[in-house]
Amino acid sequence: MLLDRALSHLREVVRVLVCLLQFRRDYRPVHQAAQAGVRESVDNPRKVTDINVSGTVNLLEASKKADVDRVILASSSSVYGKPHSLPYEEAHPTEPVSPYGVTKLTQEHMARVYTELHGLSTVCLRYFTVYGPRMRPNMAISNFVSRCLNGEPPVIYGDGQQTRDFTYVADVVDANRTLLESDAADGDVLNIGSSDNISIQELAETVRDQLAPELEIEYESAREADAEHTHASVEKAGELIGYEPSRTIAEGVGEFIEWYQANRKWYEPLVRSS
Template sequence: MRILVTGGAGFIGSHYVRSALAGDYAELADADVVVLDKLTYAGNQANLAPVADSPRLRFVEGDICDGPTVDALMAQVDQVVHFAAESHVDRSIVGPGDFVVTNVVGTQTLLDAALRHEVERFVLVSTDEVYGSIEQGSWPEDHPLEPNSPYSASKASGDLLARAYHRTHGLPVVITRCSNNYGPYQFPEKVIPLFVTNLLDGLPVPLYGEGANVRDWLHVDDHCRGIELVRAGGRAGEVYNIGGGTELTNRQLTKLLLEACGAGWDRVEYVADRLGHDLRYSVDITKISTELGYAPKTPFDQGLADTVAWYRANRDWWEPLKHGSS
């Protein structure tokens, strides 16, 4: 079997690729992996360095919006796991155009090619942010989509396109929606690597508003295991939530990060809240748990400690990225 992984040099996609080529997923033990990545600011071939010499890996630098490139690759693969996306909410607020192009037009380009070449499975990796904000309880997969940022709106649009290709053409699409990811190799604009790297450098960290916003934290390894369960056994046309089971306010998370880095609250700078900042996300994972046996395995305290240790030990990875980030 040969699988096309879009965005496979990004944070989550590269973890999936490394795990697949390391033999962590039994059904992919002999599979070839083709990575298509545009290598934008958040895509980094260094993320694939541990498996770069694998004879089962082929890397292609290219854009998911490039029809001829996508078509040529789709003709050579059996399945697709689609990670490639613009994903930073703050960037989407000031520059939404790139998000619409990549997350909507790029997804449609992939779906068209997958349909033409009759791929066996198309997994679209999406986000819990498409649901909007929830005060109490947790979203099931059939909750109406109510995105509140240009990023989440563009992802919701991609989800709906994928659903339409399944309903209209019978394309075997499956959608996953995850909560907030963390772990090694995450680009240092997201909150955990941003705070950790700032604190390690003696810099302040920005906390939105009063830090009351709540997120469910999911280790990237648990997320990718969930994606693999869906790829291997999920029902076509269905959506599966993937969560980590650890809800924290941003203030609680900040406290844990300060403690992990040996810093005090004097390093925190309170900044104006993000426009349209969703108060709380929470996904119900009953469906993936009962149908596919998913459960998060990484305790948050251990996962966070390991993540902080990774950033301490890998300055050579994040310092060049951070210097060039904006």
């Protein structure tokens, strides 16, 4: 119910933005809207495709008509799929293993086509598992923190050896802010990550050791369509826009735990119900 209300609100926001673009030509849209989540895309591929692909086309079309300078779009490391080599460079083959990854890759292709056909400047940012204050409540980090604070063992899906490159939200914000002013990456795609990947086992242990070291980690069956490993090369983003990760994963997780505890009253119910 809460998710349906949020998606309804998101659709209204997109409609309002499309209307605004008809009257203002000095905007540079930063397109972060999407139905996120691999699991949701497996369960409801039609809905996720409609939101992510059709929503992006609506925004690109409105931006073209309004003749805006640039559109910045949030893509995902999910476009890569199974790694041929690590860390992922932007030229790595894109073979997504989930419907969500397919929608984000389609979004990138749409952006490229609008650039080539209509001269609309676009930049796509491939985020690697964004975390931090106000993060999506159904992510591994938030669930580990919630369970440990409630005296419950962290639960890992799979053997814990899968690895992730987590990106602190402030770094994502900085990259987008830079691109509002810089045309250095127009027509391109950039990885936005930390280059500091960690196994899910190590992540669970990091949270557990800070909050409830007496707890034993539990394991359940791996979830389908989850990528086994992600690891970002951010060399290209560094060269083009001066991007540099500001925190190690351990530092960022520590900050998130502090934020979670300070905002537990309203945030934890979202985590527990996700």
